[in-house]
Amino acid sequence: xxxxxxxxxxxxxxxxxxxxxxxxxxxxxxxxxxxxxxxxxxxxxxxxxxxxxxxxxxxxxxxxxxxxxxxxxxxxxxxxxxxxxxxxxxxxxxxxxxxxxxxxxxxxxxxxxxxxxxxxxxxxxxxxxxxxxxxxxxxxxxxxxxxxxxxxxxxxxxxxxxxxxxxxxxxxxxxxxxxxxxxxxxxxxxxxxxxxxxxxxxxxxxxxxxxxxxxxxxxxxxxxxxxxxxxxxxxxxxxxxxxxxxxxxxxxxxxxxxxxxxxxxxxxxxxxxxxxxxxxxxxxxxxxxxxxxxxxxxxxxxxxxxxxxxxxxxxxxxxxxxxxxxxxxxxxxxxxxxxxxxxxxxxxxx
Amino acid sequence: xxxxxxxxxxxxxxxxxxxxxxxxxxxxxxxxxxxxxxxxxxxxxxxxxxxxxxxxxxxxxxxxxxxxxxxxxxxxxxxxxxxxxxxxxxxxxxxxxxxxxxxxxxxxxxxxxxxxxxxxxxxxxxxxxxxxxxxxxxxxxxxxxxxxxxxxxxxxxxxxxx
Ligand SMILES: [Zn+2]
Numbered sequence: 289x290x291x292x293x294x295x296x297x298x299x300x301x302x303x304x305x306x307x308x309x310x311x312x313x314x315x316x317x318x319x320x321x322x323x324x325x326x327x328x329x330x331x332x333x334x335x336x337x338x339x340x341x342x343x344x345x346x347x348x349x350x351x352x353x354x355x356x357x358x359x360x361x362x363x364x365x366x367x368x369x370x371x372x373x374x375x376x377x378x379x380x381x382x383x384x385x386x387x388x389x390x391x392x393x394x395x396x397x398x399x400x401x402x403x404x405x406x407x408x409x410x411x412x413x414x415x416x417x418x419x420x421x422x423x424x425x426x427x428x429x430x431x432x433x434x435x436x437x438x439x440x441x442x443x444x445x446x447x448x449x450x451x452x453x454x455x456x457x458x459x460x461x462x463x464x465x466x467x468x469x470x471x472x473x474x475x476x477x478x479x480x481x482x483x484x485x486x487x488x489x490x491x492x493x494x495x496x497x498x499x500x501x502x503x504x505x506x507x508x509x510x511x512x513x514x515x516x517x518x519x520x521x522x523x524x525x526x527x528x529x530x531x532x533x534x535x536x537x538x539x540x541x542x543x544x545x546x547x548x549x550x551x552x553x554x555x556x557x558x559x560x561x562x563x564x565x566x567x568x569x570x571x572x573x574x575x576x577x578x579x580x581x582x583x584x585x586x587x588x589x590x591x592x593x594x595x596x597x598x599x600x601x602x603x604x605x606x607x608x609x610x611x612x613x614x615x616x617x618x619x620x621x622x623x624x625x626x627x628x629x630x631x632x633x634x635x636x637x638x
Numbered sequence: 639x640x641x642x643x644x645x646x647x648x649x650x651x652x653x654x655x656x657x658x659x660x661x662x663x664x665x666x667x668x669x670x671x672x673x674x675x676x677x678x679x680x681x682x683x684x685x686x687x688x689x690x691x692x693x694x695x696x697x698x699x700x701x702x703x704x705x706x707x708x709x710x711x712x713x714x715x716x717x718x719x720x721x722x723x724x725x726x727x728x729x730x731x732x733x734x735x736x737x738x739x740x741x742x743x744x745x746x747x748x749x750x751x752x753x754x755x756x757x758x759x760x761x762x763x764x765x766x767x768x769x770x771x772x773x774x775x776x777x778x779x780x781x782x783x784x785x786x787x788x789x790x791x792x793x794x795x796x797x798x799x800x
Contacts, residue, residue, distance in 0.1 A: 302735055334734060335712040336752040340765060344751040372763055381765060385652045385751055387690070628712055635711075 291415035292457035293450055293594075294422070295354025295603075298566040298611050299345035300446035300553050303332040304618035305626045307441045313623040314436045321441050326527025330444035330554025331614075332621060333430050335629050337445070339368045340378050342559075343428045344385045347449040349608030350424075351386060354451055358388040361451075362420025365410060366396050367403025367427045367558045368447075369476070369483075382426070392420075400474060401523055402584030403427060404448070404558045409464050409590060411452035423452040429557035434482035435632060442526050444554025446614070448562035458600040459569060459578070463510050463593040467502035474585035485585075491529075494587050499523065499533050502589035503581045510593050514538040518576040521547030521564040523583035525555045546571045547580070552615040565594075567611035574598045641762050651766035654749060656727060658689035665689055667727035693749025694772065695723040702738040709755040717741050721769055735770040746772040 306329045311318015322328060333342070343366050351358055366378045379394035397403040397410075404427015411423025428447025433439025473494035476483035486494075499522055507513060514520070520543045522530035527550050534544050547564040550556075556563055561582040568578055578594040627633050649655035656667035659682055664675045669689075673682035700719035703710070710716060717733040719741070733741055734752060747769040754764040 334752075336734065336754070336768070338753060338763075340763075341751050341753060348751070384648060385765065387653055 290457070290460065291412045291452055291454055292461050292597075293459040293569075294453040294456055295350045295356060295451040295458070296448060296566050296569060297346045297349025297351075297353060297608050298446070298448040298559075298563050298614070299342050299349065299608075300331050300556070300563070300611075300614035301333040301337050301342070302617070302619055303334065303621050303626075303629065304329040304553075305332055305621055305623065309620075309623050309626075310441055316436075318441070321438070324528070325442055326531065326551050327442045327554055328527075328551050329618070329620070330442060331446055331556070331618065332626050332629055333445040335631075337430070338372045339366070339370050339428045339430055339447070340372055340381045340385075342430065342445065342447040343368075343378065343382045343426045343449065346428065346447045347382060347386050347424060347426060350449045350451050352607040353603070353605055354456070356422060356451055356453075358386045359391070361386075361388040361392050361422045361424055363411060363414050363423040364388060364392055364394045365407035365423075365425055367399070367405075367407045367425070368396065368429050369398060369400055369403070369557060370428075370430045370432075371396055371398075374478070388424075399588065400584035400586050401429075401525070401557045401560060402582040402588055402590055404562050405580075405582035405590035405592070406584075408450055408452065408592070409466070411450075412461055412464065415452050415454060421453060425450050425452065427558035427560075427562040429559055431555075431557045432482060432630060435627075437482070439483070439485070442550070442555040444556050445559075446553055446556035446563055447559040448566045450562065450565075456599050457597055458603045460595045460597055461592060462595055463506060464590065465502065465506045465509060465593075466588060466590045467498055467505065468588035469498070471498075471585075471587035473587055494585060495523070495525065495529055495583055496533055496536070498587050498589040499581050499583050500536060502591045503533075503537055503579065506579070506581075506591040506593055512577075512593070514543070514579075516577055517543060517579045519547055519568045519572065519578045520544055521561055521568060521578065521580040523561045523581065523589075524548060524550035524564065525557075525560070525583075527551035547578075549611065549615060563611060563614075567615070569596070569600070570605065570610045570612060572596050572600065574601045641757075644762075644764055651754070651764075652751070654691035654693055654729075654767055656689050656691055656725075657686045660685045660687055665691070665725040665727055667691055667723070667729060689725075691723050691725050691727065691729075691749075693723075693767065695721040695729070695747055695769070697733070697741060697743055697745040697747060698722045698728060699743060700733065700741050702741075719747075719769065721747055729767075732768040733770065734768050740771075748772045 307322030
């Protein structure tokens with residue numbers, strides 16, 4: 289039996305802010321900014337939420353849905369660029385919180401927005417080699433853009449957890465392939481609160497080149513073309529890049545329909561492609577082919593050629609919330625409340 | 639609270655780890671090593687086993703806090719409730735993901751994992767359970783184009799320039 293996805297769960301905090309509201313504060317055309325980015329609102333975590341709590345919620349959902357004994361988890365990896373500690377793993381807290389400790393290996397992954405997909409590849413290797421029964425790969429972020437920066441209109445919070453195993457596989461992994469180069473499109477130095485980016489450089493040589501090359505090489509290796517896929521999911525730093533890269537590759541709006549979630553929750557970085565995949569699985573039936581291509585600045589892409597199985601028809605996803613609810617619902621807040629929640633207000637030292 | 643003391647309480651704060659008397663079935667949280675319900679306390683000592691609460695329950699009573707405890711300034715006003723768990727024990731915890739005027743006695747809640755407090759900017763971060771509504775109260779849909787509408791069907795002005 290080959291390794292594949294056996295369960296999944298997603299979590300997005302409940303607060304939302306619109307680009308219009310952000311633009312109002314900075315004297316910018318927020319509405320135009322939102323339309324240009326194709327981001328209509330973004331999620332905002334509550335003051336007591338971070339990458340650890342979001343990862344835990346997503347994984348608890350996945351474990352209940354798949355009726356998976358947490359003691360059978362042999363590896364747990366959390367991919368993020370917003371780990372709460374610089375030194376002290378996110379993964380150990382999450383493992384303890386779901387009752388998976390102590391007989392497992394755990395680590396935090398970092399590769400900008402593709403640390404979660406890299407974690408899935410690692411789990412596939414460990415499970416496929418028979419070293420562990422279940423591997424958990426989580427992609428979560430609570431990233432921030434500097435106040436007034438273009439990134440502030442899209443940087444949001446959310447995550448998804450995927451359990452990889454060999455039994456009761458709901459989605460087979462037919463192939464995974466990566467494309468990696470040294471490209472300085474986006475970075476954050478140690479100790480800096482907000483990231484820096486290479487402006488226009490973030491587009492063509494970075495996101496578009498890596499996603500396109502990775503997708504093409506994957507389809508070439510699999511002997512497939514866009515028409516063979518029912519769904520496609522791209523990394524989505526905004527709502528516009530994935531639409532454009534999808535068109536360039538020859539995918540239709542309909543194929544991107546469920547995999548594109550950033551317009552409604554913002555850019556969840558390491559969570560973005562994975563929440564998109566979770567939404568696809570929420571809507572998919574058995575026997576549907578899916579292409580997912582992640583992207584992380586720095587830079588690299590991980591592609592996954594996937595196919596849902598008959599087991600998906602028996603899978604009970606009723607526990608936790610479907611991704612669609614996170615896309616449709618939420619409580620809108622003002623920029624002032626957003627600034628308070630995100631620690632952008634200087635309180636002074638007591 | 640010291641780092642060591644908090645760490646010792648991790649199983650119950652993270653996982654709602656309590657104990658259960660295998661003689662009479664009573665569940666305790668925090669865990670107890672003796673069952674006060676059983677007539678022979680001494681015999682019950684060996685009959686207590688670790689037991690993890692599901693986290694499901696309902697609000698028994700609650701209060702809205704306006705004068706924040708240290709570290710909760712950002713969350714005022716917030717709700718602290720007594721939660722009757724389905725297994726029996728009554729827990730005290732914050733109720734999140736809901737506005738204070740939405741909370742009522744009998745509200746079905748479920749445990750959720752949140753940050754409890756931070757020891758300053760450089761210290762350890764404490765995590766543990768809080769409660770959230772088991773089902774979200776209906777809220778008005780957020781602004782913007784509804785989700786799940788293909789781009790081609792959306793109004794033209796919502797379309798991103800290609
Ligand atoms: Zn007893």
